[in-house]
Amino acid sequence: MALIEYDVYKQKLRDLGPELDKLSAALDVESARQEAARLEDETAQDGFWNDLERSQKVQVRLKQLQNKIGRQEKLLGAWEDLTVLCEMGQEADDADILEEVKTEYAALEERVEETRMTTLLSGEYDSSNAIMQFHAGAGGTEAQDWAQMLYRMYTRWAERHGFVYKILDYEDGDEAGIKSAAISIEGENAYGLLKSENGVHRLVRVSPFDANARRQTSFAAIEVMPEIENDESIEIRDEDIEMQVYRASGAGGQHVNKTSSAVRLIHRPTGLVVECQQERSQFQNRDKAMRLLASRLYEIEREKQDADIARERKSQVGSGDRSEKIRTYNFPQGRVTDHRIGLTLYRIDAVLDGELDELIDALVTADQAEKLKNGGGEP
DSSP states (O other): OHHHHHHHHHHHHHHHHHHHHHHHHHHTHHHHHHHHHHHHHHHTSTTGGGSHHHHHHHHHHHHHHHHHHHHHHHHHHHHHHHHHHHHHHHHHTOHHHHHHHHHHHHHHHHHHHHHHHHHTOOSTTTTSOEEEEEEEOSSTHHHHHHHHHHHHHHHHHHHHTTOEEEEEEEEEOSSSSEEEEEEEEESTTHHHHHGGGOEEEEEEEEOTTOTTOOEEEEEEEEEEEEOOOSOTTSOOOGGGEEEEEEOOOSSOOTTTTTSSOEEEEEETTTTEEEEEOOSSSHHHHHHHHHHHHHHHHHHHHHHHHHHHHHHHHOOTTOOOOTTSEEEEEETTTTEEEETTTTEEESOHHHHHTTOOHHHHHHHHHHHHHHHHHTTSSOO
């Protein structure tokens, strides 16, 4: 019996080989190697570290490329090792090795699927870091508590993926939760994975703040933007910006409130207001606020360009409009339902603890299918 099962897994592994080759081609690993080699040569040049801004960008890009190359090499290595293990186990007719093969193959399949998802992220800024903003809806403490639950959900998701998140702004709620917050999530394809989280999230639960334990419905809005760095197409003129400084407050540690290091930028042409208060210096907060402003301006321009198309085709994965109710989290029924793709998961606690991959992967796949149906390009 074991010999027959070994034949099944040997065939599965043979079939997986061409799939891995396709993934390497789709990820353009060879080009990544060439670019990484060029950047490594640049870091060895005299005077490289004299230009701090350039050196930091090179280091970040080099790390992204090395991570991409390393992940694919590990994937190929795991496939090769498992193929050898399968051969050895079959020769020995070893049932214990067969169980190991089954376990390792399931893990390999999962990693292949994760890699396949990254090949679907081909948008202009999909590989960028993401900026997320959280806004509590009407309803006071209930909505503010819900906004903080969402904040925790996405930071837990980031931690699960080995991404780094940094607080840009954080305003505590009146009694609990948060009124608003902004974070950057740094990691390869962070924006591409999170961009479909844009919109209004709805919570249904028995209120922990109501002495009569009545059911409450709360709303919170999330904005997701790519972190924009030095994009020449996004022009921000110094004369269009009014800068205000103030003392920080909120989740900022001991340094908060001691100096006027927090920065508020007002973009006069659009009326946009962005704030950053989490860094220890005014200069650092201004730099982060400028990045946030660039991301907001990009998002406004994107929404203008996409508005007509989104209205006409009503994309299955939603228009990305921040006023669109995209998902309901229903505690009494123990479910999470994404209204754009009709997907319901009956594990609300796990989702709120950051286990979002099933939802995100389904949205990425649906978005890609919609693009192909409408001509294969960006919507």
